[in-house]
Each structure stands twice: as structure tokens, then as C-alpha cells.
Amino acid sequence: MSTQSKVPPAVRAAGALTALQGLAGLAFAVALVVRSFSADESGEVLGEAAYFAVLSAGVLAAGAGLVLGRHWGRTPAIVVQLLLLGVAWYMYGPSGRQLWGALLGGYVVITLVLLFTNPVRRWALGVDEDEADA
Secondary structure, three states, X not given: OOOHHHOOHHHHHHHHHHHHHHHHHHHHHHHHHHHHOOOOOHHHHHHHHHHHHHHHHHHHHHHHHHHOOOHXXXXXXXXXXXXXXXXXXXXXXXXXXXXXXXXXXXXXXXXXHHHOOHHHHHHHHOHHHHHHHO
């Protein structure tokens, strides 16, 4: 049996959700580049776009790693979800954007639940691989 078939479906689903976050971040970076054409301080806006592009590429890589069944993608995906949970809290409370905060919070919680299900935890720890080798 190949290693790819042992990857739980929740890993691939969480990877797809994380990769979607990375793509949204890259789209935001592109929007910043477009905005820089009309900005007075275009260098600052381009620097911000580069910053978001690098971070979003990392998020996209973590999501792609999970979709491909790579163990290394789980930890960065969890860290991103925890950071976005704080963003969702801020949107819901102090920012006054309850709808957007609730939507983002729900999205993040779903992704976190997928990353912490029992089959995913067993896969991440390699427990099932030890039983298959015996």
C-alpha cells in the first residue's frame, strides 16, 4: 500500500482550505501592486505587497504540502489558523465587523478541527505506519 493512500481525507481538506487562504493573500498582494500605481508613496505600497506575497506563498506552500500528504505542512497550517483566529476575534469585537469576523472564525475553526481529528493526529505521529510495517 502506498503512503499517499494512507493520508486521511481530512488532511487534504484542511490543506485545500489552507491553500485557499494563501491564494487569497496572493490576490491581496496583487491588489496592492495595482493600488501602488495611484499611490503617492508607491515604494511603501510595493514593499507591503512583497511582504504579503512572501507570507502568502508560505501559507500556500503549507496548504499544498497537506494536499500532497506531506507531514511538514501540518504545523505551519496550525500556526496560520491560530493567528487568523485572533484576526477573526478582532474583526468580530473591536473592529465592529461581526459578520466578517464570524465567517472568518467559522472557516478557521473548521480548518483547525480538521487538523486535530484523531486520524490526522495519528497520521502526523506516524502511528499507522508503524502498524503497517509489523
